[in-house]
Amino acid sequence: MAYSVTPTRTSIAASRIALGALLRRDLLVLRKNFGEFVGRTLMQPLLLVFVFLYVFPKIGQGIGGGSSNAGRGESAFATVLVPGVVAISIMFQGIQSVAVQLSQEFGFTREIEDRVQAPCPLWLVAVARVLSGATQGLISAVIVFPIASVVHAKGVHANLSFHWWIVLTLIPLTCIAMTSLGLLLGTTFEPRNIGLMFGFVVLPLVFLGGTYYQWTRLAPVKIGGFHWLQTLVLINPLIYVAEGMRAALTTTSHMHLYIIYPVVIGFVVIFLALGLRNFRRRVLS
Amino acid sequence: MIGHKQKMVDNNQIGDSSEQVIRTVELSKTYPQMDVPAVDKLNLEVGKGEIFGLLGPNGAGKTTTAGMLTTRVIPTAGQAFIGGINVRKHPTLVKQLIGVVSQQNTLDRSLTVRENLYYHGLLFGMGVKESARVADELLEKFHLGSWGKKSVFALSGGMAQRLMVARAIFHSPAVLFMDEPTAGLDPQSRLALWEILQGLNSEGQTILLTTHYMEEADQLCNRVAIMDHGQILALDSPVNLKKSIGADAILTVRVEGDPLGLIEVLKLSIDGVSASREIEGGVEIQVSETEKLLPRVINLAESNGISILDISLAETTLETVFINLTGKELRD
Ligand SMILES: Nc1ncnc2c1ncn2[C@@H]1O[C@H](COP(=O)(O)OP(=O)(O)OP(=O)(O)O)[C@@H](O)[C@H]1O
Ligand SMILES: [Mg+2]
Secondary structure, three states: OOOOOOOOHHHHHHHHHHHHHHHHHHHHHHHHHHHHHHHHHHHHHHHHHHHHHHHHHOOOOOOOOOOOOOHHHHHHHHHHHHHHHHHHHHHHHHHHHHHHHHHHHHHOOOOOHHOOOOOOOOHHHHHHHEEEEEEHHHHHHHHHHHHHHHOOOOOOOEEEEEHHHHHHHHHHHHHHHHHHHHHHHHHHOOOOHHHHHHHHHHHHHHHHOOOOOOOOOOOOOOOEEEOOOHHHHHHHHHHHHHHHHHHHEEEEOOOOOHHHHHHHHHHHHHHHHHHHHHHHHHHOO | OOOOOOOOOOHHHHHHHEEEEEEEEEEOOOOOOOOOEEEEEEEEEEEOOOOOEEEOOOOOOHHHHHHOOOOOOOOOEEEEOOOOEEEEHHHHHHHHHHHEOOOOOOOOOOEEHHHHHHHHHHHOOOOOOHHHHHHHHHHHHOOOHHHHOHHHOOOOOOHHHHHHHHHHHHOOEEEEEOOOOOOOOOHHHHHHHHHHHHHHHHHEEEEEEEEHHHHHHHHHHOOOEEEEOOOEEEEEEEHHHHHHHHOOOEEEEEEEOOOHHHHHHHHHOOOEEEEEEEEOOEEEEEEOOOOHHHHHHHHHHHOOOOOOEEEEEEEOOOOHHHHHOOOOOOOO
16 A cells, blocks of 8 residues: 555545544644633633623722612623623634634744645635634633623622523534634734734724624614614624624523524625635635 | 665666656646746656656746645646546545645644654544554654654754655655755755655655755756756756766866957867856866866966966766756856
8 A cells, every 4th residue: 555646535535534633633732732722711701800890890980871779780781791701702712713823824834734735625624723713612602601700799790591502502603603704814814914903803893792782782872863883883793693692691682593693604604705715715826 | 564676777767657656748837917837838757666856946837846736736727647646636636645845844833743743644544553653653764753742843954854754754645745855954954864765765655856956856866857947958867867968077167367268279179078158267168078188278278378277177967957958057
């Protein structure tokens, strides 16, 4: 078999094996750097809930529609914020584990050059990264949620309740949507432009992504009769992720699920299609 | 594990023509927005067991050719086959058959030295145990045994290159592609790599390498294709290529004043001058008769009132062949 000039496997068999190996490699790297992974996953959510749900109530900073009525406003805000924080951490996995990684592998470590010689189609190399990134998103949701729901001042309570079938379907789906977004961003931005990506893409997505407020609450922002902000943020995928997390983890009002599911699936398709096209263009000449 | 193949003296015989590993038919690539093709109607056949060299200056089209054979560059015309499989149509099958070492360091920075090999094995369908065994074997063979657990950041350039070669041949590819394998290596690491490649070849590994070092092509390759502007100008064994220019040696003479006069004098009085050209401050002459050549040249120059600053006689090289073919030097 040594130096044989005929392939030993069909394309499909070889691809299946390669996909398995690519995923194993990514998971090994995750295991090796698990401490670092947990650290960067937890930092932002911890700061958010600490400031908003602990410090603000302590210092009497009004948030959640008034500080006078004995923690009621804060609790309502906590109920809105905790799912929002889970949404943010899912999104950041997409950015960190896919976009930033890929951008570096393309731009300066050139690791991608070798990975695309794997005996499988190019798109599968990209999809493998999306899948392993999504796994990391899932793990981060699982570790962020309990922490986000316990850090708060006395008297502040997030009203949480699990809707299991939504949790089990929507969280994986949103993880894939966010890592697909990561694929698109990572194949678009050169490593030296990563700062631009954070400034002009990631920050606007986060601040206008409905993580600190419900989408329905944006209605009062209008010019004439036009709810411009509420309409504008509809192009932001994070809105649907945050609202979806509210549907999955709380009993507060949220966008209808029959809007959330199809739209998130639509984003997966769009991000994957554009991301894979970019990936192919970057690899082949 | 692998049958040894005698390295033959007559390099023309190398490569079992009944088993082509690489074949290209009018293979061409014109990059978008370029008006001249980077590779122009290339016809090439590489047989099993050969070390085949693409030799050419910067921009000759070597990397583009290797890229088309390794599925990375999409040809604009013509076909390429690895082991009879159309590269364009079945890239996934072809990737099972090739090993690639690229010009840059593409090692996986997140993995250790040994893991770089081990996961490559898994990628190509080896079992966990077999992959671990081959990884350890290759670490020893490539003198990286004590580096297995280290990060790849710890490796020197030469060691990183060796690890990339080990990784590329891990799955016993039908052909190993190497783009400028020794560019940027110090002379010692270069020699070490040449030895490794010769060793692999003697075990039967087919290798296609690109280079712009004529010594590398000369020392290492069974056959060499000299490329420029995307075309093959000559293709043969290094020995035959050098024979083809009909000269045994290169005489270089530096003189005071105008060197052209000397060329005329030498052409008239010395037999076997096949070509000559002016170089900075002197002349370079291809000669086939070297018997007592130096004293004769010195005498001739003196009697014609030309004073010689420096004179030397060297064997012809592939560089000479290239100069004859293109009128320019390989290295600029
Ligand atoms: N991706 C690309 N897009 C456009 N033109 C390219 C591209 N890659 C190479 N070229 C052009 O194609 C020609 C051949 O380039 P190639 O890289 O194949 O040469 P080479 O022989 O490998 O040279 P070097 O010794 O510099 O590596 C050059 O003129 C180069 O400018
Ligand atoms: Mg090149």
